[in-house]
Amino acid sequence: MTFTRSALFLAVALASGLTAGIASAQTVALATDKQGTTFNTVGSGIAKVVSANSDLNVIIRPYAGPAAWAPIVDTGEVPFGMMSANSGFRAFSGKNEAKKAYHGLRIIRAGGASLMLGFAVRADSDIHTLADLKGKRVSSDFGGHLSIGHSLAASLEIGGLSWDDVTAVPVAGANDGIDALVAGRLDATWASVGQPRAREADTQIGIRYVAVPEGDAAGDTFRKMVFPGARVTIAPNAVAPGIDGDTRLLSYDSYLVAASAASDEMVTKMLQALWDHSEDLFGLHPSLRGFTNENAVTGAPVMPYHPAAIAFYKSKGVWNDANQANQDALMAKASK
Structure with a gap:
């Protein structure tokens, strides 16, 4: 079979477009528990939906548990993490193995009674x-x-x-x-x-x-x-x-969390993809069925929300005065 010049041109063009698409995607890491665990699977589901519906390429970085990765997300070395509200409470309050409060953690989306x-x-x-x-x-x-x-x-x-x-x-x-x-x-x-x-x-x-x-x-x-x-x-x-x-x-609840240092643009892109395509999550794992748009803002947070998340949810009309009161109280704790 003769490989014509036009075919060669098409192949090169397709390859160039594919390379450009990969190059234009911003790769970000999401910390989870190790493979085979619920939070690794839940995090992988979120990564899949965000990566398919935004210019973020979300890769999973597995750890032994929240005790291992909370310090790394707290400093912003890894921008995102997936954890239970229970683990979030212990990480933010300091009632954990390290006896250290990780006040750099922020919620960006909650899943109601999802675990x-x-x-x-x-x-x-x-x-x-x-x-x-x-x-x-x-x-x-x-x-x-x-x-x-x-x-x-x-x-x-x-x-x-x-x-x-x-x-x-x-x-x-x-x-x-x-x-x-x-x-x-x-x-x-x-x-x-x-x-x-x-x-x-x-x-x-x-x-x-x-x-x-x-x-x-x-x-x-x-x-x-x-x-x-x-x-x-x-x-x-x-x-x-x-x-x-x-x-x-x-x-x-379960939380998708971010470092307080995570950029507003990156957080907003992730939230927009999840908001527009939340139904794509539900069939991936039972614990993702609670990640509805209605549950994105929890009424009983254990750590503050990221400012970009607050701006996003205000634009969707789901951030109210009670949510702001919770935020103010938690930010006061974070400043101590």
């Missing part, structure tokens, strides 16, 4: 309530995730138990706990709904999430022992592997 968590057990386990954990081998420690430790302790208390009533088995992270469950070294481990490793474990051994008991007491305990924004939410039947019937679980 649902609880104890996962083998599907054929005799553990059906939190009280049934007595005498069982339960995952503990979770390096890089102090917030999980508080959730575990609160769940045990709701079941009328403490760490003295179970056999604590230290694990390095959420995925490691599920690995140990699959291997038979644990009877129960902490997991989020839709977590990729949990999905995989369901195909290997079958898993089931243990429901939180009915009543207001569980929510009160979670808010007291975990953080003020915790609540109990119902995971609908079959929303993800391991959800066998409507299941009451611990839940809280």
